Amino acid sequence: MKFLIIVLFGFFKLLFIEMIQSAIKVSLPIMFGFVPLGIAFGLLFQDLGYPWYFASLMGIIVYAGAAQFMAIGFLSVGLGIVEIAMSTFFLNSRHMFYGLSFLESFGNWNLRKLYLIFGMTDETYALLTTIKVPKSFQKERYYLYITLFSQIYWVFGCTIGALLADILTFNTNGMEFAATALFVVLLIEQWIMVRKLLPFIVGFISSIIALVFFLDHMLLVAIMVSIISIVLLRLIKVNHYE
Amino acid sequence: MNELQYLIGVIIAMALATYFTRLIPFVLFGTGKESSLLNYVAKSTPPMVMMILVVYMLKDVNYHSFELVYTFLSIAITIGLHVYKRNALLSIVTGTAIYMFFVQM
Numbered sequence: 001m002k003f004l005i006i007v008l009f010g011f012f013k014l015l016f017i018e019m020i021q022s023a024i025k026v027s028l029p030i031m032f033g034f035v036p037l038g039i040a041f042g043l044l045f046q047d048l049g050y051p052w053y054f055a056s057l058m059g060i061i062v063y064a065g066a067a068q069f070m071a072i073g074f075l076s077v078g079l080g081i082v083e084i085a086m087s088t089f090f091l092n093s094r095h096m097f098y099g100l101s102f103l104e105s106f107g108n109w110n111l112r113k114l115y116l117i118f119g120m121t122d123e124t125y126a127l128l129t130t131i132k133v134p135k136s137f138q139k140e141r142y143y144l145y146i147t148l149f150s151q152i153y154w155v156f157g158c159t160i161g162a163l164l165a166d167i168l169t170f171n172t173n174g175m176e177f178a179a180t181a182l183f184v185v186l187l188i189e190q191w192i193m194v195r196k197l198l199p200f201i202v203g204f205i206s207s208i209i210a211l212v213f214f215l216d217h218m219l220l221v222a223i224m225v226s227i228i229s230i231v232l233l234r235l236i237k238v239n240h241y242e
Numbered sequence: 243m244n245e246l247q248y249l250i251g252v253i254i255a256m257a258l259a260t261y262f263t264r265l266i267p268f269v270l271f272g273t274g275k276e277s278s279l280l281n282y283v284a285k286s287t288p289p290m291v292m293m294i295l296v297v298y299m300l301k302d303v304n305y306h307s308f309e310l311v312y313t314f315l316s317i318a319i320t321i322g323l324h325v326y327k328r329n330a331l332l333s334i335v336t337g338t339a340i341y342m343f344f345v346q347m
Contacts, residue, residue, distance in 0.1 A: 025331070028331050029330055029334045032334060032335065032338060050245075050246075050249055054253070058253055061253065061254075061257040062253060062256045063257075063260070064256070064260045067256060067260060068256075071256060075249065078248070081248070081251045081252055081255045082255075084252050084256060085255035085256065085258070085259045086259070088255070088256045088259040088260055089259040089262065089263060092260050092263040093263050094263075095260075095263040095264045096263050096264075096266045097267070097287060097291075098264070098267075098287075098291070099264060099265075099266065099268050100267050100271070100280070100283060100284045100287055101284045101285075101287050103267065103268065103271055103272070103280075103284065113268075117261075117264050117268060118261055118264060120264050122295060125288075126291070126292060126295065129287075129288035129291075130288065130292075171346055173345050174338070174343075174344070174345030174346060175338060175342060177316060177337065177338045177341035177342065178334055178335075178338045179299060180296070180300070180317070181316070181317075181320045181334040181337040181338050181341075182330075182334055183292060183296045183299060184296055184317055184320050184321060184324075184337075185320065185324050185333050185334055186292050187289075187292040187293060187296055188321065188324050188325065190288055190289040190292050191289070194289050196289075198286075199286040199290045200289055200290070200293050202286075202290055203289060203290035203291070203292070203293030204297065206294065207293065207294045207297035207298070208297070210294075211297070211301055218298060218301065219294065219295075219298050222294040222297070222298070223291060226290040226291075226294065227283060227287065227290070230282075230283060230286045230290065231279065231283060234279060234282050234283075235279075
């Protein structure tokens, strides 16, 4: 009996370590994107003259790349809190559509689910919708590790940037391309998984439409146009078969 | 209201606004098991969003400069390597290193 417990315990321990290792490995591309971007944010934030740890605090409780950069501009001109909240909401409103893909896979309502929802940035959304979770792993826990590590990279970047604003010399120019490369790789992986041209074409055409007509809100408009189009196409197709 | 109170107020407001955008679908649609249309949308969204994100990342490339050449070269190498080896990290790191080389040159 005792032997069995030891074996079982060892097995679980091994599985967790394995899961954490795997989560770190899978989330490394996000690290290459988040750390330099976070450093860039920290550097700019430091120009505002606030204590460095507020850069970390923003990374911890706001955790939104584009919105944090936007906030630097707003803070420097002293824009009202309500206006900043509304701008943040509109800037991040594309995230409303991201949750649709995780309605079931985030599991039951608990603290973990609340955190998984909190941590859904462009990068984590892209990664979580693309990876295959190994059968031996509990999905929600694996997602939790990936989301947590991603945020740690971001907070680390923000903090380092703010702390080292005066002495940082490493030239990170061009490292932001890691995000582009990550999305390109995930696009290929999506193609391997989905093997249907339609969503890719709809996504591409929607991007072009949004670029031409709504350059300032390209991301949100493109996502809205693509979802509306795919819904309409589906409805037409369903009616066609009935 | 002093400077720090203003900053803390802004941070809390931004945190709430951001969390709200991410929480909405879960509140509106629950577990989403019932609707096949919703399921279809959920399945089609990742490939569409990935396509859109790639276009978004490339939208600011200056089309009348050398930037266009090395951006697409880096992407071509990322794609080629990924199709050939299917090692995400390798493709991303190599593509990024090549891009950084040209940017800093």
